[in-house]
Amino acid sequence: MITVEGLDKSFGDVRILEGIDAIFRKGCVNQIIGRSGSGKSVLAKCMVGLHRPEEGRVLYEGRSFHDMNAEEKRSIRQRIGMLFQGSALFDSLTVIENVMFPLRMFGMMEKEEMRERANSCLKRVRIIDKDHLYPAELSGGMQKRVGIARAIAMNPEYLFCDEPNSGLDPQTAIVIDELIKELTEEFNTTTIVITHDMNSVMETGEHIIFIHKGRKWWEGNRDELLRSDNKELNEFVFASSLMRQVKKAMISNS
Amino acid sequence: MSVLFHIGRYFLLLRETFGRPERFSLYWSRTVEEMDLLGVKSLGIVALLSAFMGAVITIQTKTNIDSPLIQAWVVGFATRQSTILEFSPTVISLILAGKVGSNIAAEIGSMRVKEQIDALDIMGVNSAGYLILPKIAATMLINPFLIMISMFLSIFGGWLAGVETGVVVSEDFIQGIQAGFKPYHVVYALVKTIVFAFIITTISAYQGYYTKGGTREVGISSTRAVVYSNVVILFANLVLTQALLL
Numbered sequence: 001m002i003t004v005e006g007l008d009k010s011f012g013d014v015r016i017l018e019g020i021d022a023i024f025r026k027g028c029v030n031q032i033i034g035r036s037g038s039g040k041s042v043l044a045k046c047m048v049g050l051h052r053p054e055e056g057r058v059l060y061e062g063r064s065f066h067d068m069n070a071e072e073k074r075s076i077r078q079r080i081g082m083l084f085q086g087s088a089l090f091d092s093l094t095v096i097e098n099v100m101f102p103l104r105m106f107g108m109m110e111k112e113e114m115r116e117r118a119n120s121c122l123k124r125v126r127i128i129d130k131d132h133l134y135p136a137e138l139s140g141g142m143q144k145r146v147g148i149a150r151a152i153a154m155n156p157e158y159l160f161c162d163e164p165n166s167g168l169d170p171q172t173a174i175v176i177d178e179l180i181k182e183l184t185e186e187f188n189t190t191t192i193v194i195t196h197d198m199n200s201v202m203e204t205g206e207h208i209i210f211i212h213k214g215r216k217w218w219e220g221n222r223d224e225l226l227r228s229d230n231k232e233l234n235e236f237v238f239a240s241s242l243m244r245q246v247k248k249a250m251i252s253n254s
Numbered sequence: 255m256s257v258l259f260h261i262g263r264y265f266l267l268l269r270e271t272f273g274r275p276e277r278f279s280l281y282w283s284r285t286v287e288e289m290d291l292l293g294v295k296s297l298g299i300v301a302l303l304s305a306f307m308g309a310v311i312t313i314q315t316k317t318n319i320d321s322p323l324i325q326a327w328v329v330g331f332a333t334r335q336s337t338i339l340e341f342s343p344t345v346i347s348l349i350l351a352g353k354v355g356s357n358i359a360a361e362i363g364s365m366r367v368k369e370q371i372d373a374l375d376i377m378g379v380n381s382a383g384y385l386i387l388p389k390i391a392a393t394m395l396i397n398p399f400l401i402m403i404s405m406f407l408s409i410f411g412g413w414l415a416g417v418e419t420g421v422v423v424s425e426d427f428i429q430g431i432q433a434g435f436k437p438y439h440v441v442y443a444l445v446k447t448i449v450f451a452f453i454i455t456t457i458s459a460y461q462g463y464y465t466k467g468g469t470r471e472v473g474i475s476s477t478r479a480v481v482y483s484n485v486v487i488l489f490a491n492l493v494l495t496q497a498l499l500l
Contacts, residue, residue: 045372048376049375049376050372050375050376073378074378075378076378077375077376077378078377078378080376080377080378082373082376084373085369086368086369088368088369088370088372088373089370090365090370090373091364091368091370102377104277104280105276105277105280105377106276106277106377154377160376
Protein backbone atom coordinates (compact mmCIF):
# COMPACT_ATOMS: atom_id res chain seq x y z
CA MET A 1 0.00 0.00 0.00
CA ILE A 2 1.17 3.53 -0.77
CA THR A 3 -0.17 6.52 1.13
CA VAL A 4 0.17 10.11 -0.02
CA GLU A 5 -0.33 12.81 2.61
CA GLY A 6 -0.73 16.52 1.91
CA LEU A 7 1.50 16.54 -1.15
CA ASP A 8 2.40 19.95 -2.60
CA LYS A 9 4.64 20.44 -5.62
CA SER A 10 5.53 23.57 -7.57
CA PHE A 11 7.87 24.32 -10.44
CA GLY A 12 9.09 27.86 -9.87
CA ASP A 13 6.02 29.97 -9.18
CA VAL A 14 3.65 27.48 -10.78
CA ARG A 15 1.80 25.32 -8.29
CA ILE A 16 1.31 21.86 -9.83
CA LEU A 17 -0.04 19.82 -6.91
CA GLU A 18 -1.83 21.07 -3.85
CA GLY A 19 -2.60 19.07 -0.73
CA ILE A 20 -3.01 15.67 -2.36
CA ASP A 21 -4.11 12.94 0.05
CA ALA A 22 -4.66 9.44 -1.30
CA ILE A 23 -4.31 5.77 -0.46
CA PHE A 24 -3.30 3.37 -3.22
CA ARG A 25 -4.43 -0.13 -2.38
CA LYS A 26 -2.60 -3.37 -2.77
CA GLY A 27 -3.86 -5.96 -5.29
CA CYS A 28 -5.98 -3.51 -7.25
CA VAL A 29 -5.51 -1.22 -10.22
CA ASN A 30 -5.51 2.34 -8.86
CA GLN A 31 -6.05 4.87 -11.63
CA ILE A 32 -5.12 8.52 -11.61
CA ILE A 33 -7.10 10.40 -14.23
CA GLY A 34 -7.21 14.02 -15.27
CA ARG A 35 -6.73 16.41 -18.13
CA SER A 36 -3.35 16.97 -19.72
CA GLY A 37 -1.38 19.26 -17.44
CA SER A 38 -3.53 18.50 -14.40
CA GLY A 39 -0.52 17.18 -12.49
CA LYS A 40 -1.14 13.42 -12.56
CA SER A 41 2.29 12.51 -14.00
CA VAL A 42 3.97 14.88 -11.54
CA LEU A 43 2.12 13.10 -8.73
CA ALA A 44 3.43 9.75 -9.93
CA LYS A 45 6.96 11.14 -10.28
CA CYS A 46 6.76 12.48 -6.70
CA MET A 47 5.64 9.04 -5.57
CA VAL A 48 8.60 7.26 -7.16
CA GLY A 49 11.03 9.92 -5.97
CA LEU A 50 11.88 11.55 -9.30
CA HIS A 51 10.52 14.85 -7.93
CA ARG A 52 10.81 16.02 -4.36
CA PRO A 53 7.59 17.58 -3.06
CA GLU A 54 7.76 20.86 -1.11
CA GLU A 55 5.25 19.61 1.44
CA GLY A 56 3.70 16.29 2.34
CA ARG A 57 4.85 12.70 2.45
CA VAL A 58 4.72 9.53 0.39
CA LEU A 59 4.55 6.46 2.61
CA TYR A 60 5.51 2.99 1.44
CA GLU A 61 4.00 0.54 3.92
CA GLY A 62 3.91 3.39 6.45
CA ARG A 63 7.49 4.63 5.92
CA SER A 64 8.10 8.06 4.45
CA PHE A 65 10.04 7.71 1.21
CA HIS A 66 11.59 11.17 1.19
CA ASP A 67 12.87 10.78 4.76
CA MET A 68 14.69 7.53 3.97
CA ASN A 69 18.45 7.47 3.49
CA ALA A 70 19.90 6.72 0.04
CA GLU A 71 20.29 3.00 0.73
CA GLU A 72 16.69 2.63 1.95
CA LYS A 73 15.41 4.58 -1.05
CA ARG A 74 17.39 2.31 -3.34
CA SER A 75 15.90 -0.74 -1.68
CA ILE A 76 12.34 0.62 -2.14
CA ARG A 77 13.10 1.47 -5.76
CA GLN A 78 14.22 -2.06 -6.42
CA ARG A 79 10.69 -3.09 -5.44
CA ILE A 80 9.12 -0.65 -7.91
CA GLY A 81 8.43 -1.49 -11.55
CA MET A 82 7.54 1.32 -13.90
CA LEU A 83 6.16 1.36 -17.40
CA PHE A 84 6.86 4.69 -19.07
CA GLN A 85 4.68 6.47 -21.60
CA GLY A 86 7.38 6.05 -24.26
CA SER A 87 8.44 2.66 -22.86
CA ALA A 88 11.95 4.02 -22.06
CA LEU A 89 13.63 0.85 -23.28
CA PHE A 90 17.39 1.11 -23.68
CA ASP A 91 18.03 1.59 -27.40
CA SER A 92 21.43 -0.08 -27.41
CA LEU A 93 20.17 -3.27 -25.76
CA THR A 94 18.14 -6.06 -27.32
CA VAL A 95 14.72 -7.06 -25.99
CA ILE A 96 16.14 -9.82 -23.78
CA GLU A 97 18.97 -7.58 -22.53
CA ASN A 98 16.45 -4.89 -21.60
CA VAL A 99 14.43 -7.34 -19.52
CA MET A 100 17.59 -8.83 -18.01
CA PHE A 101 18.96 -5.40 -17.13
CA PRO A 102 17.54 -5.04 -13.59
CA LEU A 103 18.41 -8.69 -12.92
CA ARG A 104 22.01 -8.14 -14.01
CA MET A 105 22.19 -5.01 -11.89
CA PHE A 106 20.69 -6.39 -8.69
CA GLY A 107 19.78 -10.04 -9.09
CA MET A 108 22.02 -12.57 -7.43
CA MET A 109 21.44 -15.02 -10.28
CA GLU A 110 23.58 -16.93 -12.73
CA LYS A 111 23.45 -15.78 -16.33
CA GLU A 112 21.32 -18.76 -17.42
CA GLU A 113 18.88 -18.20 -14.58
CA MET A 114 18.57 -14.54 -15.55
CA ARG A 115 17.91 -15.50 -19.15
CA GLU A 116 15.24 -17.97 -18.04
CA ARG A 117 13.58 -15.37 -15.81
CA ALA A 118 13.65 -12.77 -18.60
CA ASN A 119 12.20 -15.27 -21.06
CA SER A 120 9.39 -16.17 -18.68
CA CYS A 121 8.57 -12.44 -18.24
CA LEU A 122 8.53 -12.00 -22.01
CA LYS A 123 6.31 -15.04 -22.41
CA ARG A 124 4.02 -13.60 -19.71
CA VAL A 125 3.49 -10.48 -21.85
CA ARG A 126 3.15 -12.62 -24.98
CA ILE A 127 6.40 -11.59 -26.65
CA ILE A 128 7.79 -14.69 -28.29
CA ASP A 129 10.80 -15.05 -30.62
CA LYS A 130 11.60 -11.35 -30.48
CA ASP A 131 14.28 -11.45 -27.81
CA HIS A 132 17.13 -10.72 -30.25
CA LEU A 133 15.50 -7.59 -31.70
CA TYR A 134 16.29 -4.00 -30.70
CA PRO A 135 13.50 -1.69 -29.43
CA ALA A 136 13.52 0.31 -32.68
CA GLU A 137 12.56 -2.88 -34.54
CA LEU A 138 9.37 -3.37 -32.48
CA SER A 139 5.90 -1.85 -32.83
CA GLY A 140 4.63 0.59 -30.16
CA GLY A 141 2.44 -2.10 -28.57
CA MET A 142 5.32 -4.57 -28.43
CA GLN A 143 7.60 -1.94 -26.89
CA LYS A 144 5.00 -1.38 -24.16
CA ARG A 145 4.80 -5.11 -23.51
CA VAL A 146 8.59 -5.37 -23.29
CA GLY A 147 8.45 -2.38 -20.93
CA ILE A 148 5.99 -4.31 -18.76
CA ALA A 149 8.21 -7.40 -18.90
CA ARG A 150 11.16 -5.31 -17.68
CA ALA A 151 8.99 -3.73 -14.98
CA ILE A 152 7.94 -7.13 -13.60
CA ALA A 153 11.35 -8.82 -13.94
CA MET A 154 12.26 -8.15 -10.31
CA ASN A 155 8.80 -9.22 -8.98
CA PRO A 156 7.87 -5.66 -7.98
CA GLU A 157 5.52 -4.90 -5.11
CA TYR A 158 4.59 -1.58 -6.70
CA LEU A 159 3.81 -1.16 -10.38
CA PHE A 160 3.52 2.31 -11.94
CA CYS A 161 2.20 2.71 -15.47
CA ASP A 162 2.37 6.17 -17.05
CA GLU A 163 -0.24 6.38 -19.80
CA PRO A 164 0.22 2.77 -20.88
CA ASN A 165 -2.25 3.11 -23.76
CA SER A 166 -1.03 6.31 -25.34
CA GLY A 167 -0.31 5.94 -29.04
CA LEU A 168 -1.79 2.46 -29.26
CA ASP A 169 -4.68 1.22 -31.35
CA PRO A 170 -7.84 0.32 -29.35
CA GLN A 171 -7.30 -3.45 -29.60
CA THR A 172 -3.67 -3.30 -28.41
CA ALA A 173 -4.71 -0.85 -25.69
CA ILE A 174 -7.20 -3.41 -24.36
CA VAL A 175 -4.51 -6.11 -24.40
CA ILE A 176 -2.23 -3.86 -22.33
CA ASP A 177 -5.07 -3.04 -19.88
CA GLU A 178 -5.88 -6.70 -19.42
CA LEU A 179 -2.23 -7.52 -18.93
CA ILE A 180 -1.85 -4.89 -16.22
CA LYS A 181 -4.95 -6.18 -14.47
CA GLU A 182 -3.84 -9.82 -14.68
CA LEU A 183 -0.37 -9.02 -13.36
CA THR A 184 -1.79 -6.97 -10.50
CA GLU A 185 -3.97 -9.87 -9.39
CA GLU A 186 -1.30 -12.49 -10.00
CA PHE A 187 1.51 -10.74 -8.10
CA ASN A 188 -0.74 -8.81 -5.67
CA THR A 189 1.01 -5.56 -6.55
CA THR A 190 -0.02 -2.03 -5.69
CA THR A 191 -0.62 -0.82 -9.23
CA ILE A 192 -0.96 2.84 -10.15
CA VAL A 193 -2.02 3.69 -13.69
CA ILE A 194 -1.93 7.27 -14.95
CA THR A 195 -4.31 7.61 -17.82
CA HIS A 196 -6.79 9.76 -19.65
CA ASP A 197 -8.03 6.86 -21.71
CA MET A 198 -11.67 6.44 -20.73
CA ASN A 199 -11.91 2.95 -22.26
CA SER A 200 -9.20 1.89 -19.87
CA VAL A 201 -11.02 3.48 -16.93
CA MET A 202 -14.22 1.63 -17.83
CA GLU A 203 -12.36 -1.66 -18.31
CA THR A 204 -10.11 -1.71 -15.27
CA GLY A 205 -11.16 1.14 -12.97
CA GLU A 206 -11.29 -0.39 -9.50
CA HIS A 207 -10.11 2.69 -7.64
CA ILE A 208 -10.08 6.00 -9.47
CA ILE A 209 -8.65 9.35 -8.42
CA PHE A 210 -9.52 12.40 -10.49
CA ILE A 211 -6.94 15.20 -10.37
CA HIS A 212 -8.15 18.62 -11.40
CA LYS A 213 -6.13 21.86 -11.17
CA GLY A 214 -3.52 20.09 -9.08
CA ARG A 215 -6.02 18.90 -6.47
CA LYS A 216 -7.71 15.62 -5.76
CA TRP A 217 -11.14 16.49 -7.05
CA TRP A 218 -12.89 13.16 -6.79
CA GLU A 219 -12.25 9.55 -5.71
CA GLY A 220 -14.25 6.38 -6.17
CA ASN A 221 -14.76 3.30 -8.29
CA ARG A 222 -16.17 2.85 -11.79
CA ASP A 223 -19.79 2.50 -10.70
CA GLU A 224 -19.54 5.60 -8.53
CA LEU A 225 -17.96 7.45 -11.43
CA LEU A 226 -20.97 6.65 -13.62
CA ARG A 227 -23.34 8.07 -11.03
CA SER A 228 -21.25 11.00 -9.85
CA ASP A 229 -22.71 14.47 -10.18
CA ASN A 230 -19.32 16.12 -9.90
CA LYS A 231 -19.42 18.72 -12.67
CA GLU A 232 -15.69 18.78 -13.58
CA LEU A 233 -15.46 14.99 -13.47
CA ASN A 234 -18.46 14.59 -15.75
CA GLU A 235 -17.12 17.19 -18.17
CA PHE A 236 -13.84 15.29 -18.34
CA VAL A 237 -15.07 11.68 -18.45
CA PHE A 238 -18.15 12.18 -20.57
CA ALA A 239 -16.75 14.76 -22.97
CA SER A 240 -17.57 12.65 -26.03
CA SER A 241 -21.09 11.70 -27.13
CA LEU A 242 -19.97 8.07 -27.21
CA MET A 243 -19.05 8.18 -23.53
CA ARG A 244 -22.38 9.84 -22.71
CA GLN A 245 -24.16 6.98 -24.47
CA VAL A 246 -22.02 4.45 -22.62
CA LYS A 247 -22.99 6.10 -19.32
CA LYS A 248 -26.69 5.95 -20.23
CA ALA A 249 -26.48 2.32 -21.30
CA MET A 250 -24.51 1.22 -18.26
CA ILE A 251 -26.83 2.96 -15.84
CA SER A 252 -29.93 1.54 -17.51
CA ASN A 253 -28.38 -1.96 -17.54
CA SER A 254 -27.54 -1.82 -13.88
CA MET B 255 24.65 33.44 -10.50
CA SER B 256 23.83 31.07 -13.33
CA VAL B 257 27.51 30.16 -13.72
CA LEU B 258 27.77 29.39 -10.00
CA PHE B 259 24.62 27.27 -10.24
CA HIS B 260 26.12 25.19 -13.06
CA ILE B 261 29.48 24.82 -11.32
CA GLY B 262 27.73 23.68 -8.13
CA ARG B 263 25.52 21.23 -9.99
CA TYR B 264 28.53 19.94 -11.95
CA PHE B 265 30.33 19.06 -8.72
CA LEU B 266 27.18 17.49 -7.25
CA LEU B 267 26.91 15.35 -10.37
CA LEU B 268 30.56 14.34 -9.96
CA ARG B 269 29.87 13.31 -6.36
CA GLU B 270 27.00 11.12 -7.56
CA THR B 271 29.11 9.75 -10.40
CA PHE B 272 31.81 8.55 -8.04
CA GLY B 273 29.28 6.88 -5.72
CA ARG B 274 29.59 3.17 -5.01
CA PRO B 275 28.94 1.11 -8.17
CA GLU B 276 26.05 -1.38 -7.88
CA ARG B 277 28.00 -4.07 -9.67
CA PHE B 278 31.68 -3.56 -10.37
CA SER B 279 31.86 -6.22 -13.12
CA LEU B 280 29.07 -4.49 -15.05
CA TYR B 281 30.83 -1.12 -14.80
CA TRP B 282 34.09 -2.69 -15.95
CA SER B 283 32.49 -4.30 -19.01
CA ARG B 284 30.92 -0.94 -19.86
CA THR B 285 34.32 0.72 -19.45
CA VAL B 286 35.82 -1.68 -21.99
CA GLU B 287 32.94 -0.99 -24.41
CA GLU B 288 33.46 2.76 -23.98
CA MET B 289 37.21 2.39 -24.58
CA ASP B 290 36.36 0.90 -27.93
CA LEU B 291 33.64 3.44 -28.75
CA LEU B 292 35.37 6.60 -27.52
CA GLY B 293 39.01 5.63 -27.96
CA VAL B 294 39.69 2.96 -30.55
CA LYS B 295 37.07 4.38 -32.92
CA SER B 296 38.82 7.78 -32.73
CA LEU B 297 42.12 6.31 -33.85
CA GLY B 298 41.49 6.98 -37.56
CA ILE B 299 40.91 10.72 -37.20
CA VAL B 300 43.77 11.05 -34.67
CA ALA B 301 46.18 9.26 -37.00
CA LEU B 302 45.17 11.27 -40.04
CA LEU B 303 45.38 14.63 -38.28
CA SER B 304 48.65 13.80 -36.57
CA ALA B 305 50.47 12.70 -39.70
CA PHE B 306 49.37 15.73 -41.72
CA MET B 307 49.95 18.17 -38.87
CA GLY B 308 53.48 16.81 -38.35
CA ALA B 309 54.15 17.22 -42.05
CA VAL B 310 52.94 20.82 -42.01
CA ILE B 311 54.93 21.67 -38.86
CA THR B 312 58.12 20.38 -40.50
CA ILE B 313 57.64 22.29 -43.74
CA GLN B 314 56.59 25.51 -41.97
CA THR B 315 59.49 25.31 -39.52
CA LYS B 316 61.93 24.91 -42.36
CA THR B 317 60.52 27.88 -44.28
CA ASN B 318 60.63 30.08 -41.17
CA ILE B 319 64.16 29.25 -40.05
CA ASP B 320 65.83 29.04 -43.41
CA SER B 321 69.10 30.69 -42.35
CA PRO B 322 72.76 29.60 -42.58
CA LEU B 323 73.10 30.43 -38.86
CA ILE B 324 70.57 27.77 -37.82
CA GLN B 325 71.59 24.16 -38.08
CA ALA B 326 69.52 21.77 -40.22
CA TRP B 327 68.63 19.42 -37.35
CA VAL B 328 66.60 22.21 -35.67
CA VAL B 329 63.67 21.33 -37.98
CA GLY B 330 63.40 17.85 -36.42
CA PHE B 331 63.89 19.31 -32.96
CA ALA B 332 61.11 21.89 -33.44
CA THR B 333 58.75 19.28 -34.88
CA ARG B 334 59.32 16.99 -31.91
CA GLN B 335 58.94 19.75 -29.33
CA SER B 336 55.77 21.22 -30.89
CA THR B 337 54.28 17.77 -31.21
CA ILE B 338 55.04 16.50 -27.71
CA LEU B 339 54.45 19.70 -25.79
CA GLU B 340 51.41 21.11 -27.53
CA PHE B 341 50.12 19.59 -30.69
CA SER B 342 49.43 16.01 -29.58
CA PRO B 343 48.13 16.57 -26.04
CA THR B 344 46.24 19.83 -26.60
CA VAL B 345 45.18 20.07 -30.23
CA ILE B 346 44.23 16.40 -30.44
CA SER B 347 42.28 16.77 -27.17
CA LEU B 348 40.43 19.72 -28.68
CA ILE B 349 39.60 17.56 -31.69
CA LEU B 350 38.48 14.75 -29.38
CA ALA B 351 36.30 17.23 -27.48
CA GLY B 352 34.47 17.73 -30.77
CA LYS B 353 34.15 14.07 -31.64
CA VAL B 354 33.86 12.33 -28.27
CA GLY B 355 32.28 15.22 -26.35
CA SER B 356 29.40 15.66 -28.77
CA ASN B 357 28.91 11.89 -28.84
CA ILE B 358 28.68 11.69 -25.03
CA ALA B 359 26.34 14.68 -24.69
CA ALA B 360 24.06 13.43 -27.48
CA GLU B 361 23.90 9.88 -26.11
CA ILE B 362 23.17 10.88 -22.51
CA GLY B 363 20.90 13.74 -23.61
CA SER B 364 18.81 11.38 -25.77
CA MET B 365 18.53 8.98 -22.85
CA ARG B 366 17.31 11.85 -20.67
CA VAL B 367 14.60 13.04 -23.08
CA LYS B 368 13.44 9.47 -23.74
CA GLU B 369 13.06 8.93 -19.95
CA GLN B 370 15.69 6.17 -19.98
CA ILE B 371 17.61 7.92 -17.18
CA ASP B 372 14.38 8.13 -15.15
CA ALA B 373 13.96 4.40 -15.75
CA LEU B 374 17.45 3.77 -14.34
CA ASP B 375 16.73 5.97 -11.31
CA ILE B 376 13.45 4.23 -10.59
CA MET B 377 15.15 0.83 -10.77
CA GLY B 378 17.42 2.07 -7.99
CA VAL B 379 20.46 2.33 -10.27
CA ASN B 380 22.86 5.23 -9.68
CA SER B 381 22.25 6.57 -13.18
CA ALA B 382 25.09 9.12 -13.06
CA GLY B 383 27.56 6.47 -11.96
CA TYR B 384 26.35 3.87 -14.42
CA LEU B 385 26.36 6.20 -17.42
CA ILE B 386 29.25 8.55 -16.71
CA LEU B 387 31.86 6.71 -14.64
CA PRO B 388 32.73 4.11 -17.33
CA LYS B 389 33.15 6.93 -19.86
CA ILE B 390 35.50 8.85 -17.54
CA ALA B 391 37.53 5.72 -16.80
CA ALA B 392 37.61 4.75 -20.48
CA THR B 393 38.83 8.09 -21.81
CA MET B 394 41.36 8.55 -19.01
CA LEU B 395 42.77 5.10 -19.76
CA ILE B 396 42.69 5.13 -23.56
CA ASN B 397 43.49 8.77 -24.41
CA PRO B 398 47.14 8.59 -23.27
CA PHE B 399 47.63 5.73 -25.77
CA LEU B 400 45.93 7.75 -28.50
CA ILE B 401 48.19 10.70 -27.74
CA MET B 402 51.32 8.55 -27.79
CA ILE B 403 50.28 7.18 -31.17
CA SER B 404 49.60 10.75 -32.27
CA MET B 405 53.11 11.83 -31.15
CA PHE B 406 54.72 9.02 -33.10
CA LEU B 407 52.65 9.60 -36.24
CA SER B 408 53.12 13.36 -36.15
CA ILE B 409 56.89 13.06 -35.95
CA PHE B 410 56.84 10.31 -38.57
CA GLY B 411 54.65 12.47 -40.81
CA GLY B 412 57.10 15.34 -40.33
CA TRP B 413 60.04 13.13 -41.24
CA LEU B 414 58.29 11.71 -44.29
CA ALA B 415 57.18 15.11 -45.59
CA GLY B 416 60.55 16.69 -44.83
CA VAL B 417 62.53 13.99 -46.60
CA GLU B 418 60.13 13.58 -49.53
CA THR B 419 59.92 17.32 -50.24
CA GLY B 420 63.65 17.75 -49.73
CA VAL B 421 63.36 20.40 -47.01
CA VAL B 422 65.44 18.29 -44.64
CA VAL B 423 67.81 15.36 -44.87
CA SER B 424 66.77 12.24 -42.99
CA GLU B 425 69.94 12.16 -40.82
CA ASP B 426 69.48 15.81 -39.79
CA PHE B 427 65.84 15.26 -38.91
CA ILE B 428 66.64 12.18 -36.84
CA GLN B 429 69.46 14.05 -35.11
CA GLY B 430 66.97 16.81 -34.33
CA ILE B 431 64.33 14.56 -32.80
CA GLN B 432 66.99 13.04 -30.53
CA ALA B 433 68.61 16.34 -29.53
CA GLY B 434 68.07 17.44 -25.91
CA PHE B 435 65.21 15.02 -25.41
CA LYS B 436 63.67 15.25 -21.94
CA PRO B 437 61.43 12.29 -21.00
CA TYR B 438 59.66 14.62 -18.55
CA HIS B 439 58.06 16.38 -21.50
CA VAL B 440 56.27 13.16 -22.41
CA VAL B 441 55.11 12.83 -18.80
CA TYR B 442 53.89 16.43 -18.94
CA ALA B 443 52.00 15.69 -22.17
CA LEU B 444 50.38 12.59 -20.70
CA VAL B 445 49.35 14.41 -17.51
CA LYS B 446 47.70 17.05 -19.68
CA THR B 447 46.01 14.37 -21.75
CA ILE B 448 44.53 12.67 -18.69
CA VAL B 449 43.26 15.98 -17.28
CA PHE B 450 41.77 16.94 -20.65
CA ALA B 451 40.10 13.53 -20.95
CA PHE B 452 38.44 14.11 -17.59
CA ILE B 453 37.33 17.60 -18.64
CA ILE B 454 35.90 16.43 -21.98
CA THR B 455 33.98 13.52 -20.47
CA THR B 456 32.57 15.21 -17.39
CA ILE B 457 31.54 18.48 -19.07
CA SER B 458 29.92 16.66 -21.97
CA ALA B 459 28.19 14.20 -19.64
CA TYR B 460 26.96 17.12 -17.51
CA GLN B 461 25.47 18.82 -20.58
CA GLY B 462 23.75 15.61 -21.65
CA TYR B 463 22.56 14.59 -18.18
CA TYR B 464 20.68 17.83 -17.57
CA THR B 465 19.14 18.12 -21.04
CA LYS B 466 15.51 19.21 -20.87
CA GLY B 467 13.08 19.10 -23.76
CA GLY B 468 13.44 17.21 -27.03
CA THR B 469 15.73 16.58 -29.96
CA ARG B 470 16.48 20.28 -30.49
CA GLU B 471 17.73 20.57 -26.91
CA VAL B 472 19.86 17.44 -27.37
CA GLY B 473 21.54 19.25 -30.27
CA ILE B 474 22.05 22.35 -28.12
CA SER B 475 23.57 20.24 -25.31
CA SER B 476 25.88 18.61 -27.79
CA THR B 477 27.11 21.97 -29.11
CA ARG B 478 27.54 23.33 -25.58
CA ALA B 479 29.51 20.24 -24.60
CA VAL B 480 32.04 20.93 -27.36
CA VAL B 481 32.28 24.68 -26.76
CA TYR B 482 32.58 24.50 -22.94
CA SER B 483 35.01 21.57 -23.07
CA ASN B 484 37.24 23.51 -25.47
CA VAL B 485 37.17 26.65 -23.33
CA VAL B 486 38.00 24.72 -20.14
CA ILE B 487 40.74 22.74 -21.93
CA LEU B 488 42.40 25.98 -23.07
CA PHE B 489 42.26 27.40 -19.55
CA ALA B 490 43.51 24.15 -17.98
CA ASN B 491 46.29 24.02 -20.56
CA LEU B 492 47.56 27.39 -19.38
CA VAL B 493 47.35 26.42 -15.71
CA LEU B 494 49.03 23.03 -16.24
CA THR B 495 51.78 24.50 -18.39
CA GLN B 496 52.60 27.01 -15.69
CA ALA B 497 52.40 24.42 -12.96
CA LEU B 498 54.36 21.67 -14.67
CA LEU B 499 56.87 23.45 -16.88
CA LEU B 500 57.85 26.64 -15.09
